[in-house]
Every structure is written in structure tokens, then in C-alpha cells.
Amino acid sequence: MAHKTFGIDFGTGTIKVYKRSEGIVLNERNVVATVGKSSEKRPVAIGDSAYEMFEKAPPSIHVSFPMHHGVIADLQDMIALWDFMVEKVSGRRRLKGADFYISVPADIGQVEKNAFSKIITEGQCSPRRVCLIDKPIADALGMKLDIEKARGIMIVNMGADTTELSVLSLGGIVVSKLLPYGGNYFDTQIMNYIRKEHNFVIGRKSAEQIKKRLVSAVPVDESTTAMGRNVVKGLPGEVLIQSGEIFPLVRDVFYEISGAIRSMLERTPPEIASQIQEDGIYLTGAGSWLKGLDQLIADQTRHKVNTSRQAQKTVITGLGYLAENPKMALRYSVPLTQTGK
Ligand SMILES: Nc1ncnc2c1ncn2[C@@H]1O[C@H](COP(=O)(O)OP(=O)(O)OP(=O)(O)O)[C@@H](O)[C@H]1O
Ligand SMILES: [Mg+2]
Known part of the structure; x- marks a missing residue:
């Protein structure tokens, strides 16, 4: 029987889990609803059902988003969330001796990366092994790109709270930059604008x-x-919004992202840049489904842009590939916990 192995993409907006031999078994909001204070605190709902409570819950229920900008903002909430999630993904309340492959943004510090392994090691799981995999590597594997041979792959992953730009070559990351905005930035801009301009x-x-x-x-x-x-008026009602009102709120951030991609390309060594020019830039993350993003980046960088219907799942698909091929995983991962045999 295959050893119990999981891939986990703890995204700021959604958590995706892959279970070896079964495929993607979970894709839910990264949200936890708790009751009680400090040491008494316990979760009452997680994932999509916790998100359902958001903006509706009574004051006794606290609905929170435990990650911000791609890193863990509240480790205790994240541990509580995962412990609650274990039953959903494994069918049992306790999960002992499993292996975990967890994606982490490449452009964050080691302490912030290590915190991802603590979600598992400090919870109720007692894992055999926890390995961290840089997200751009998982992203490329999830798109079935031959990362060992390629001399130049550029990936732009726009998620909920981050946009990570990375250049890979010969199985490693040449450069990576994490920008602190993704799809959620636009939600905030829209809420603020409608409050200010429409009084809604x-x-x-x-x-x-x-x-x-x-x-x-x-x-x-x-x-x-x-x-x-x-x-x-203090009354509920409907408000009509035109795209022309929204465009000025969001234009600058799109230019900032395309500018950052251009400057990364300009700093990329010519041998690597030439293959990126040939193959084009790979756009991933569900934020990449925003209209016209591919067109703007193509115009601004003069590179072909590859998009994917699977853009939200490329990272977890790559982790799944490693979960099915653990020997290969050792090549890319940093094992942080090694217990048992
Ligand atoms: N059809 C769509 N069009 C535009 N944006 C979308 C669409 N579907 C989802 N999104 C946005 O994509 C974002 C979530 O993307 P994704 O699941 O890749 O992020 P994440 O992995 O949770 O976050 P991060 O990688 O930043 O930690 C959210 O902001 C969501 O609103
Ligand atoms: Mg993501």
C-alpha cells in the first residue's frame, strides 16, 4: 500500500490538498471561525463553511483569515484550521506517520518558510516527514514543464494576496520576487470606492x-x-456599477506588475532570457483569470503569454506529482522533520 502522503498549497485565499493515489481532495477557503478567547479558543468551522459565516456571524464567533500576503499571520489559527481539516482529507481525526509536501513562496525568509512546517509538526499530526517545496518549482512541475532541461522558464503566479514572479533554469530558481498584492487587492479597492462614491x-x-x-x-x-x-438612508438596496468607474482604481497596479516583470526580464542573463522569449511567460494562480491581464503583460513585455484553465491548481498539481514520486521530491525539497524510520 502506498505510504500516506499529502501535498498542501496553503494559499492566502484557498487551501488545496492532494492525497497520494487519490488526487486533489480539497480546495477550500483559507478561513477559520472560532469561539472563545486565547487558550479557550476552539474552531467551530473551517474552509468554505467558515467563509459562509464571514460578515454574517454574531460577535461570539470570530471569523479570521490566518494568512496575509502569502505568509502565516496567525500560526495558532492555522494549526487549529489544519487539525480540523485532517478529518476531511484523511477520514480520521488523527493522522500519524504521513509525509507532507508543502509549497512556500520562494521570496520569503527562512523563518517564515519554517513556520509552514510548524502547521503540521505543532498540530496533532505526528508526521514522518515534512518537506517544503518552493512554489515556482511546484508551479512548473504542475504545468508539466521539463524544469531540469529548461534553460529559462518565467512564471507569474497571481494569487489572492500575492503575485510571485520567478525565473527558473536547470531545475533551480534563478530569481524570484513576491509582490504584496493579488486578486484581493481589487476587492478592497471596489469596496472602498463604492462606499465613498455611491454611499453604499x-x-x-x-x-x-x-x-x-x-x-x-x-x-x-x-x-x-x-x-x-x-x-x-440606512436601507438595503441595489447599486449599478460600470467597468469604466473601476478601471482607474486598478490600472496602476496592473502597470506595476507588468513593470516588475519587464525589469526582471531585463536583468535575466541572455542565455536564459532567450528561452523565455521562445516559450513565453507562464501566467498561473486564479488571479491570472482577470480579464486582459495576459494581453497587457504581452503588450508591455513583448513576450508571448501562456494562460491556463487550471491556473488555480498548477501548484497543487506539482506537489501531487512529487507526492507520487517521492524520490524526485528529495531533489527539490528541504526535509525539516525526520522522525521514525
Ligand atoms: N474567475 C476569476 N476571475 C478573476 N479572479 C478570480 C477568479 N476566480 C478566482 N479569482 C481570484 O483569485 C484569487 C485566488 O487565487 P488563488 O487561489 O490562486 O490564490 P491563493 O493561492 O489562495 O493565494 P496566494 O497564492 O496569494 O497565497 C482570489 O482573489 C479570487 O477572488
Ligand atoms: Mg497561491
Whole structure:
């Protein structure tokens, strides 16, 4: 029987879990709902069901997002969340002796990377091994790119709270840069704008729906309505939003991202840059589904841009590949915990 092995992509917005021999077994919001204070605190819901409670829960239930900008903001909440999640992914409350492959942003400090392994080692799991895998490596493997042979792969992963730009060559990371904004940035901009200009308070979930319809890196002409509360009248109602109102709020960040990609390309050694020029830039992460992002990056960098319908799952697919090929995983991972045999 195959050894129990899991790949986990603890994204700021969503957690994805791969189980060896079974495939992706979980893709849920990275949210935890707790009751009680400090040492008394215990989770009552996690994942999508905790997110459902967001903006609706009574004051006795605290709904929180334990990661910010790709790193762990509240380790205790993250441990509680994972311990609760174990039953969902393994069918039992306790999981002993399993191996874990966890993706981490490449451009963060070692202490922040190590914190990801603590989610497992300081919880109730008692793992056999926890290995950290740099996210761009998992991303490339998930796209089935031959990272050992390639002399130049550029990946831009736009997630919920981060956009990570990386250049890989011959199985390693040449350079990586983590920008502190992703898809959630647009939700916040939309909420603030509608509050200020329309006197309407809308929730984060409505803002996310507006983003998916109206946010575009190049101008488009569309509109949508959202439910909210009129702050002047104090009554619930509907507000009509045009894409033309949103574009000025988001344009700068798109140019900042494409500018950062251009400057990374300019600093990339010519032998590596030439293969990137040939193959194009790979755009991943669910934030990459924002309209026109591929077109803007292609125009600004004069490179072909490859997009994917699987963009949210490329990292977890790569971790899954390593979970199925543990010998290969050793080549890319830093084993932090080694207990038992
Ligand atoms: N169809 C869509 N169009 C635009 N944005 C989308 C779409 N679907 C999801 N998103 C956005 O993608 C983001 C989530 O992407 P993803 O799951 O790749 O992030 P993550 O891995 O959780 O975060 P990070 O990598 O930053 O830690 C959210 O901001 C979400 O609103
Ligand atoms: Mg991600």
C-alpha cells in the first residue's frame, strides 16, 4: 500500500490538498471561525463553511483569515484550521506517520518558510516527514514543464494576496520576487470606492463578484449590480456599477506588475532570457483569470503569454506529482522533520 502522503498549497485565499493515489481532495477557503478567547479558543468551522459565516456571524464567533500576503499571520489559527481539516482529507481525526509536501513562496525568509512546517509538526499530526517545496518549482512541475532541461522558464503566479514572479533554469530558481498584492487587492479597492462614491456598503463577497465581472487590465465596457446598504438612508438596496468607474482604481497596479516583470526580464542573463522569449511567460494562480491581464503583460513585455484553465491548481498539481514520486521530491525539497524510520 502506498505510504500516506499529502501535498498542501496553503494559499492566502484557498487551501488545496492532494492525497497520494487519490488526487486533489480539497480546495477550500483559507478561513477559520472560532469561539472563545486565547487558550479557550476552539474552531467551530473551517474552509468554505467558515467563509459562509464571514460578515454574517454574531460577535461570539470570530471569523479570521490566518494568512496575509502569502505568509502565516496567525500560526495558532492555522494549526487549529489544519487539525480540523485532517478529518476531511484523511477520514480520521488523527493522522500519524504521513509525509507532507508543502509549497512556500520562494521570496520569503527562512523563518517564515519554517513556520509552514510548524502547521503540521505543532498540530496533532505526528508526521514522518515534512518537506517544503518552493512554489515556482511546484508551479512548473504542475504545468508539466521539463524544469531540469529548461534553460529559462518565467512564471507569474497571481494569487489572492500575492503575485510571485520567478525565473527558473536547470531545475533551480534563478530569481524570484513576491509582490504584496493579488486578486484581493481589487476587492478592497471596489469596496472602498463604492462606499465613498455611491454611499453604499457592500460585503467582500459582493466585491469579489464585481471584480470577476468588471475588473480588466485593458478597458472594457460592462456593468453589473450589487446588493448593499445605503449609508445615507440606512436601507438595503441595489447599486449599478460600470467597468469604466473601476478601471482607474486598478490600472496602476496592473502597470506595476507588468513593470516588475519587464525589469526582471531585463536583468535575466541572455542565455536564459532567450528561452523565455521562445516559450513565453507562464501566467498561473486564479488571479491570472482577470480579464486582459495576459494581453497587457504581452503588450508591455513583448513576450508571448501562456494562460491556463487550471491556473488555480498548477501548484497543487506539482506537489501531487512529487507526492507520487517521492524520490524526485528529495531533489527539490528541504526535509525539516525526520522522525521514525
Ligand atoms: N474567475 C476569476 N476571475 C478573476 N479572479 C478570480 C477568479 N476566480 C478566482 N479569482 C481570484 O483569485 C484569487 C485566488 O487565487 P488563488 O487561489 O490562486 O490564490 P491563493 O493561492 O489562495 O493565494 P496566494 O497564492 O496569494 O497565497 C482570489 O482573489 C479570487 O477572488
Ligand atoms: Mg497561491
